[in-house]
Each structure stands twice: as C-alpha cells, then as structure tokens.
Amino acid sequence: MANPIIAPFPSTRLRRMRRTANLRAMISETDLSAANLIWPIFVTEVAGAEGEIPSMPGVERLTLDGAKRAAERAARLSIPAICIFPHSDQELRTETCERAWDPDNIGNRAIRAIKEAVPELAVMTDIALDPYNINGHDGFVVDGEILNDETVEALVKMALAQAEAGADILGPSDMMDGRIGALRAALELEGHKDVAILSYAAKFASAFYGPFRDAVGASGRLVGDKKTYQINPGNRQEALRCVARDLAEGADMVMVKPGMPYLDICREVKDRFAAPTFAYQVSGEYAMLEGAIRNGWLSRDAMLESLLAFRRAGCDGVLSYFAPAVAEMLA
C-alpha cells in the first residue's frame, strides 16, 4: 500500500474535498453498478408453492413463467447474470437424489426457459444435492456420514445436465473435496469446454442460511448440520487453502459466503489470488437488512452501502437478493 503524506493541520484539511457532491464524486474510490450484481432466484415446480417466502419478505418462489419474467427484468436493468435455485417437489426427494441430474428437473427446465427468453443473460446454477435429498444435505448420507467421493460423481452428472440445458456458469456449493477438478475434467471431455465454474470456495458453516433453507424447503428436512463439509466460521487460513485448491483445480471464479460477516476473507482472497472474486450476500443477511428496512429502522441506503462494502473489500461482484431493487435505484 502507498504511504500517504499528510501535511500537519491546518495545511491538511480532509474535509475540503468532502464539501460538495461534485468534489466528493471526484475522489470517490469505489463504484457499484448493475454489472456487479448476480440475482439469485427461487423457481418452484410445486403448484401453490409460488409466492412470498415468509423469512425473506419481498422475495418470491417463482413459476417457470415468473422466472422468465425475472430474466427479462434482469436484462432491462443490465444485471448480467441470474442464479437459479430449485424448489423441487418435496414428495420426490430421495436418498439417492437421482432427480438432481434429471434433464427435466425444475432447475434444468428453468435454465432452458430463461436461455430461450433472454439468450444473452448469463445463467448460473447451483450444484449440490440438497434440493433433491430427502435429508436436506448437499451430499449422499449413509449411516449419518456425508460421503465425499460418491457425491462428487453425482455432482458431475448434475453439472453435465445443467451444461446440456444451457447454463453459462456452474456454481458448486456443496464443499465436497475434489469436485472442481472432477467437474472441469468432465466438462472438457463432454464438449462443454466454455462452461465457467464459479466455485463456492470459501463457504462457511453459517447460521445465516436459515431463510434460504425455508425457501427451498430444506429446513424441516435437514438432519444435523453441515459442519463436516462447510468451513468453521473462525478459520481464515483454511478458507484461503480452499480458494487456492479450487483455483488450482480449474475454477474460473471463486466465492466467499456468507458475505458481510466475512469481508476480511474477501479482501484477502482478492489480494492473494487476483482472481475474479464474488461474495454471496446470503438469505440471512437479506432478512436482517430487509426486516429492519420494512420496520423503518434502517433506510434503503443501507442496502446500497452493504453492496458497496463488498466492492471496497475487493469483490468483483455480489450475489444478492437485492439485485433488482438496487439496479433500479442505480438506473
């Protein structure tokens, strides 16, 4: 970092450059635009499950038609990418999770519908077994253990189905070891060399995912917790090793998740690896901010400030449920 030279007061008065809006604009260090946003949406195949998610006020589960309209809205607002999270038929969850790689599962149908409606919009997916798993885990569970290598094989099948459906960016969120390398190799082999991987590389075992699990119908299902695969929230060095490992295995971009409580990790990842770096402002962060805004306890500027903070911390972009609202404010 540069060594700023500060003349003694009153020669230096830092308030001189804060006096008017134009002076402030001239020395503004960080910007936020719609191009920095990825919009996560929930798509359901269950009749009657569409509509607002109680723990995420303002966020809805969408039908396929709703997903198409969201894609059109994203394009109008210059949001470059949308990320699809499936809410699948709860009755069809199984221990063997075969619907995860069914070309006609709701996630894959949503990819096709959106690519058809708005071909230029980048479509990102989630790779993990939890939307289709009877016990809500991201991997196969046998005798209470989350199996790593068997899960990776399933994730590869899931990824190929998504790539086949037209996904531009795959987002493995499962935290199994070795999955990035396995996905990259399979994509090369199966003719999907240009499909990008945005790895959920530094994903912590967080209490902030609660509302998301409500949204995808996993809350009541989850047996135990995800601490045998997601990172201990206190572990900075382990998070950096995960990022290094995923980049070495062929990830194009990396993610830190959750976001606001982990801005130190964002900064460190960007400085160390100089790779495209994203953060996920997760459901619990959204719920806190939106809840306070709806109660009149915070102004909507808190939303903008929270996203600007990710940019200041070195992130190229942010997955945020605020994406459309913020893009509208910025337009």
Ligand SMILES: NCc1[nH]cc(CCC(=O)O)c1CC(=O)O
């Ligand atoms: N594969 C699961 C997944 N993918 C994205 C999120 C959380 C996103 C959010 O909270 O907004 C989760 C939840 C979890 O790990 O239990």
